[in-house]
Amino acid sequence: xxxxxxxxxxxxxxxxxxxxxxxxxxxxxxxxxxxxxxxxxxxxxxxxxxxxxxxxxxxxxxxxxxxxxxxxxxxxxxxxxxxxxxxxxxxxxxxxxxxxxxxxxxxxxxxxxxxxxxxxxxxxxxxxxxxxxxxxxxxxxxxxxxxxxxxxxxxxxxxxxxxxxxxxxxxxxxxxxxxxxxxxxxxxxxxxxxxxxxxxxxxxxxxxxxxxxxxxxxxxxxxxxxxxxxxxxxxxxxxxxxxxxxxxxxxxxxxxxxxxxxxxxxxxxxxxxxxxxxxxxxxxxxxxxxxxxxxxxxxxxxxxxxxxxxxxxxxxxxxxxxxxxxxxxxxxxxxxxxxxxxxxxxxxxxxxxxxxxxxxxxxxxxxxxxxxxxxxxxxxxxxxxxxxxxxxxxxxxxxxxxxxxxxxxxxxxxxxxxxxxxxxxxxxxxxxxxxxxxxxxxxxxxxxxxxxxxxxxxxxxxxxxxxxxxxxxxxxxxxxxxxxxxxxxxxxxxxxxxxxxxxxxxxxxxxxxxxxxxxxxxxxxxxxxxxxxxxxxxxxxxxxxxxxxxxxxxxxxxxxxxxxxxxxxxxxxxxxxxxxxxxxxxxxxxxxxxxxxxxxxxxxxxxxxxxxxxxxxxxxxxxxxxxxxxxxxxxxxxxxxxxxxxxxxxxxxxxxxxxxxxxxxxxxxxxxxxxxxxxxxxxxxxxxxxxxxxxxxxxxxxxxxxxxxxxxxxxxxxxxxxxxxxxxxxxxxxxxxxxxxxxxxxxxxxxxxxxxxxxxxxxxxxxxxxxxxxxxxxxxxxxxxxxxxxxxxxxxxxxxxxxxx
Amino acid sequence: xxxxxxxxxxxxxxxxxxxxxxxxxxxxxxxxxxxxxxxxxxxxxxxxxxxxxxxxxxxxxxxxxxxxxxxxxxxxxxxxxxxxxxxxxxxxxxxxxxxxxxxxxxxxxxxxxxxxxxxxxxxxxxxxxxxxxxxxxxxxxxxxxxxxxxxxxxxxxxxxxxxxxxxxxxxxxxxxxxxxxxxxxxxxxxx
Numbered sequence: 001x002x003x004x005x006x007x008x009x010x011x012x013x014x015x016x017x018x019x020x021x022x023x024x025x026x027x028x029x030x031x032x033x034x035x036x037x038x039x040x041x042x043x044x045x046x047x048x049x050x051x052x053x054x055x056x057x058x059x060x061x062x063x064x065x066x067x068x069x070x071x072x073x074x075x076x077x078x079x080x081x082x083x084x085x086x087x088x089x090x091x092x093x094x095x096x097x098x099x100x101x102x103x104x105x106x107x108x109x110x111x112x113x114x115x116x117x118x119x120x121x122x123x124x125x126x127x128x129x130x131x132x133x134x135x136x137x138x139x140x141x142x143x144x145x146x147x148x149x150x151x152x153x154x155x156x157x158x159x160x161x162x163x164x165x166x167x168x169x170x171x172x173x174x175x176x177x178x179x180x181x182x183x184x185x186x187x188x189x190x191x192x193x194x195x196x197x198x199x200x201x202x203x204x205x206x207x208x209x210x211x212x213x214x215x216x217x218x219x220x221x222x223x224x225x226x227x228x229x230x231x232x233x234x235x236x237x238x239x240x241x242x243x244x245x246x247x248x249x250x251x252x253x254x255x256x257x258x259x260x261x262x263x264x265x266x267x268x269x270x271x272x273x274x275x276x277x278x279x280x281x282x283x284x285x286x287x288x289x290x291x292x293x294x295x296x297x298x299x300x301x302x303x304x305x306x307x308x309x310x311x312x313x314x315x316x317x318x319x320x321x322x323x324x325x326x327x328x329x330x331x332x333x334x335x336x337x338x339x340x341x342x343x344x345x346x347x348x349x350x351x352x353x354x355x356x357x358x359x360x361x362x363x364x365x366x367x368x369x370x371x372x373x374x375x376x377x378x379x380x381x382x383x384x385x386x387x388x389x390x391x392x393x394x395x396x397x398x399x400x401x402x403x404x405x406x407x408x409x410x411x412x413x414x415x416x417x418x419x420x421x422x423x424x425x426x427x428x429x430x431x432x433x434x435x436x437x438x439x440x441x442x443x444x445x446x447x448x449x450x451x452x453x454x455x456x457x458x459x460x461x462x463x464x465x466x467x468x469x470x471x472x473x474x475x476x477x478x479x480x481x482x483x484x485x486x487x488x489x490x491x492x493x494x495x496x497x498x499x500x501x502x503x504x505x506x507x508x509x510x511x512x513x514x515x516x517x518x519x520x521x522x523x524x525x526x527x528x529x530x531x532x533x534x535x536x537x538x539x540x541x542x543x544x545x546x547x548x549x550x551x552x553x554x555x556x557x558x559x560x561x562x563x564x565x566x567x568x569x570x571x572x573x574x575x576x577x578x579x580x581x582x583x584x585x586x587x588x589x590x591x592x593x594x595x596x597x598x599x600x601x602x603x604x605x606x607x608x609x610x611x612x613x614x615x616x617x618x619x620x621x622x623x624x625x626x627x628x629x630x631x632x633x634x635x636x637x638x639x640x641x642x643x644x645x646x647x648x649x650x651x652x653x654x655x656x657x658x659x660x661x662x663x664x665x666x667x668x669x670x671x672x673x674x675x676x677x678x679x680x681x682x683x684x685x686x687x688x689x690x691x692x693x694x695x696x697x698x699x700x701x702x703x704x705x706x707x708x709x710x711x712x713x714x715x716x717x718x719x720x721x722x723x724x725x726x727x728x729x730x731x732x733x734x735x736x737x738x739x740x741x742x743x744x745x746x747x748x749x750x751x752x753x754x755x756x757x758x759x760x761x762x763x764x765x766x767x768x769x770x771x772x773x774x775x776x777x778x779x780x781x782x783x784x785x786x787x788x789x790x791x792x793x794x795x796x797x798x799x800x801x802x803x804x805x
Numbered sequence: 806x807x808x809x810x811x812x813x814x815x816x817x818x819x820x821x822x823x824x825x826x827x828x829x830x831x832x833x834x835x836x837x838x839x840x841x842x843x844x845x846x847x848x849x850x851x852x853x854x855x856x857x858x859x860x861x862x863x864x865x866x867x868x869x870x871x872x873x874x875x876x877x878x879x880x881x882x883x884x885x886x887x888x889x890x891x892x893x894x895x896x897x898x899x900x901x902x903x904x905x906x907x908x909x910x911x912x913x914x915x916x917x918x919x920x921x922x923x924x925x926x927x928x929x930x931x932x933x934x935x936x937x938x939x940x941x942x943x944x945x946x947x948x949x950x951x952x953x954x955x956x957x958x959x960x961x962x963x964x965x966x967x968x969x970x971x972x973x974x975x976x977x978x979x980x981x982x983x984x985x986x987x988x989x990x991x992x993x994x995x996x
Binding site: 580643 | 877878880881882883884885892893894895898900901902992
């Protein structure tokens with residue numbers, strides 16, 4: 001990813017973060033006006049602190065300075081040195097507004113604004129600093145701003161972060177900057193807002209999480225998402241309909257009551273008839289006939305009644321199902337955003353890179369209005385960027401070469417999106433030189449993935465699969481743009497992470513096409529329902545290889561490990577109850593229901609109690625209070641009301657691997673993959689409560705090929721680090737719930753985790769802060785300034801080496 | 806709305822209905838009632854829900870209870886071995902954490918007294934924080950004045966405990982749980 005693009009998204013991220021933090025400051029200050037409670041000051045301190053750091057990263061020096069003095073005041077207030085009166089709170093609120101104003105500025109408008117408003121900013125800062133020094137100091141002149149020392153001068157220089165990546169920066173800097181590529185659902189805020197304007201109104205309604213314990217739930221439930229008004233109207237219509245429909249059931253239930261009464265009468269008839277026959281000879285035959293006739297009549301009536309009720313019940317059921325389906329569809333579509341929301345940066349990317357390479361390329365998007373789940377859309381940007389770069393760099397020929405091949409000088413890269421059979425298909429096609437499968441075949445042999453005989457038998461499709469192996473690149477020379485070992489495997493892992501797949505087709509000399517097949521939504525998955533330890537669990541269907549019944553006698557044992565044979569492969573068997581730490585149900589006997597799961601290098605058979613069937617589940621997140629539960633990634637509800645846990649297959653495969661002590665069933669392709677697995681990319685966990693910093697670190701690390709996961713605070717980080725395997729943890733110090741020092745301390749006290757190196761990256765650059773971090777056990781202590789040069793990345797490489805050997 | 810309702814005659818009838826004068830004395834009565842000062846609030850009255858755990862009778866403030874429901878199936882959470890954390894339950898389509906108050910308060914679940922009503926689940930809600938716990942029986946909510954509360958026996962006042970006061974109700978001694986302490990203990994359960 002070019003530094004330009006990451007800058008764009010960083011500013012957007014900053015804007016997003018500022019929105020939340022400013023809202024917290026606003027409502028915090030308002031609350032402070034009514035009562036001075038230390039509990040309200042603490043979150044404001046954090047908000048100002050985070051704003052300061054985030055503003056520094058995006059180069060909004062003025063916002064950084066204002067946030068800095070605000071933070072000072074809050075610190076002073078918390079320690080009791082300063083008591084705020086309404087007038088002073090007013091001053092602080094104006095400072096908050098000023099930051100809001102800066103954050104709302106259009107990217108290109110910032111320099112002009114800074115020039116025009118320098119005095120106003122200095123004035124506001126002076127007034128805020130004056131509060132701390134008490135009434136006497138309030139009269140001092142405005143240029144007396146000692147709380148912002150040389151920092152301002154230092155930072156004006158680097159208006160934006162420019163990670164000194166070796167990649168080429170495609171854009172011409174003198175050019176006017178286009179509207180930034182925004183994350184989903186966030187539009188650039190209009191720059192022409194009035195001075196002293198409040199942040200957008202919607203923000204003001206967000207409550208500040210005051211009690212730390214309620215923090216997480218409030219944060220998640222208050223996440224604002226964009227839903228079209230039309231969509232919401234239809235939802236309301238459906239809600240109304242379902243209310244009416246639900247009430248229609250009542251008369252049917254009453255009718256069944258009547259039916260029951262009718263059957264009661266019939267019972268009476270039969271009893272009378274029975275009595276009459278019992279009396280034997282002296283019974284009048286007419287009497288029996290009369291009773292029988294009555295019984296027949298009652299049966300008739302009940303049957304008619306029943307038929308009518310059933311008709312009504314059936315039409316109710318039909319309407320109910322239809323309604324539920326429409327409601328479901330509507331809710332799903334409320335989560336969809338048009339693909340173009342995530343592709344705004346691509347035309348620019350293609351133009352810039354093509355120009356730099358001296359190639360002529362046209363870029364078309366088809367089906368830009370295709371709905372994509374917002375969660376998926378977020379994840380698509382990186383892999384598509386990657387594919388486009390690949391196409392530009394490797395596939396598209398220079399104009400002369402194209403002309404020689406009889407092709408138009410201008411090449412075409414086309415991005416198409418459509419819904420196919422309930423899946424989202426995204427196809428990136430180029431009309432470049434295509435991929436030479438014979439070269440792949442040669443490389444497969446050269447790399448020792450297969451011998452010559454075997455390689456000769458591989459089909460084109462099988463050969464193309466090798467492109468997705470980490471580090472398997474057909475381009476010999478490493479260029480600035482691509483081919484750095486961060487390859488198509490990244491694209492594949494993104495697709496797989498959301499339950500999709502990638503397929504590549506190519507014609508030599510004619511072009512290549514990558515097709516990503518992804519679920520339309522992440523919120524509903526097709527799943528296989530199984531029972532484990534007597535309770536329901538679900539496997540996402542897309543992540544299952546096979547479902548089998550294995551007979552007891554087919555199970556073999558070597559060195560105490562059970563396995564069975566499937567297509568000439570030995571597949572290790574493990575009991576799901578054992579993996580999930582549940583009481584083992586019945587001993588393995590008779591026919592074992594087995595779910596076969598795999599990741600790129602391993603295949604396992606998981607024995608479950610029973611397989612219950614296939615169904616759609618709407619996925620909900622696990623309660624954040626539980627932290628990361630191993631092998632589980634989400635939860636849903638079954639028709640009968642039972643909660644069901646949805647299995648994280650990737651995690652499960654890792655756990656099984658651990659359980660079996662790393663013994664795996666290996667086949668040819670698996671062996672190849674396994675050998676590349678040794679070279680798997682190193683994984684880094686980034687823990688920071690500021691989304692701006694988090695994403696910056698992620699961008700920097702991912703550009704170097706590291707796999708990055710993020711956690712939003714210390715506690716989240718602690719849960720995450722325990723739940724996965726990481727080669728390195730990068731943590732901030734000041735975070736809610738658990739700070740970085742505590743996190744480091746806990747990691748270093750844990751027997752299993754203590755060997756993981758931890759890098760602290762903080763704004764605090766005093767010697768005692770550094771000492772505190774290192775004493776807690778951190779392996780390195782960096783300041784956030786280290787992003788501006790190579791220090792951060794060099795430190796990471798020193799500690800754990802390059803992303804992959 | 807169908808067409809016939811909107812025809813002119815119906816329209817007129819509707820208007821006549823809604824615009825009819827109020828009955829005699831109606832306005833006066835309501836003016837008087839709304840102008841009257843509010844009844845002074847009873848001092849220190851609290852509303853408590855009484856429930857049973859094992860052999861113990863306890864009470865929690867109703868303001869913090871969002872629902873009492875029939876028992877729902879509890880799905881255990883793998884790798885979370887804390888006995889107090891029972892698992893996940895479905896409460897009206899929302900997945901909630903279910904905990905064992907028996908475990909938190911050290912009540913023997915086996916000890917039962919004569920059951921009058923079926924077991925229930927109580928949903929505790931405080932500032933967006935929700936906990937669900939099964940109880941053996943819920944009797945009713947009561948309103949009582951703070952003056953009937955007595956300090957809990959001194960044996961309960963040492964160490965960590967959740968009951969500060971007790972009261973008599975229907976011939977039983979009922980312990981009033983201190984919400985904050987209870988929440989604190991519940992939060993301690995999660996990992």
